[in-house]
Amino acid sequence: MPEGDTLFRIAAALGPALTGARVVALELPRSDQPCRRLVGRRVERVEARGKNLLIFFDEGTVLHTHLRMSGAWHxxxxxxxxxxxxxxASAILAVPGYVAVCFRAPVARLLRASALRGDRLLGGLGPDLLGGAFDAAEALRRLRALDEVPLGVAVMDQRVVAGIGNIYKSELLFRTRLDPFAPVRAYSDEELSAMLDVGRRLLQSNVEPRDPPGMYRGSTAHYAATRTTRAGGDRRKPVSVYGREGRACYDCGAAVQMRRQGTMMRSTYFCPHCQPTRAAPPPSGPAPSAP
Incomplete structure (x- = not known):
């Protein structure tokens, strides 16, 4: 599934071609929502919010797509x-000189910009790790609300922070040496805040342009393929643990392991030596009453 940095870079690639241009054609082949009213209108901006891409039109409509596992923008x-x-194709947007096509997106729909805040898919998103005004205190508060949830599950919850997927989850927790299977309450506010800061910096380091000025890339896969999450940005060894089950940890030599977590059984890669098991303190609660 494309993660926050990928959507940010897709928005940056689509923006120069679409922003300010008049719509020549718009189709949502898998939807019965009417699109004709947007022909002739202008694209105001293209924006990434976590794993979501939003295209705003000047009359107050927004095209929302979520790529999940199978989608791609070209x-x-x-x-x-x-x-x-x-x-x-799930969405086809033509402007003078360009055609932006979203393929195999499970979510491709139109909604009003005024409805975004209360929308069931977008309204509950946590602070965006790539947002210009990331609210670290709010992200920590939302994380603390999941104190009994394993950290590797909680940090993937888009209602906590928007933008972290399976790759960043594994890489981030490895970088910060945290046990993905311990509940959130096993960690101090300082540890969790530091983890969020590292996550923000990791994503930010992967949104810098890697193509010559004026060039564009048609495939979402390009952006994922140029990601590096290891310290120092080694392109030959771009990830520390993700997808490396059974191979030696670059830092200590122990075999990287993988376990599945959460109701969706998402894979978590970790090093058992670098990320030792964290014992959680007993849950806090009211003192037992005297007999």
């Missing part, structure tokens, strides 16, 4: 051959 110049079948 950007083509007029007349350029598409790299995927049109039958798999």
């Amino acid at each position: 950007l083509y110049r007029d007349g350029e051959r598409w790299k995927r079948s049109e039958a798999t």
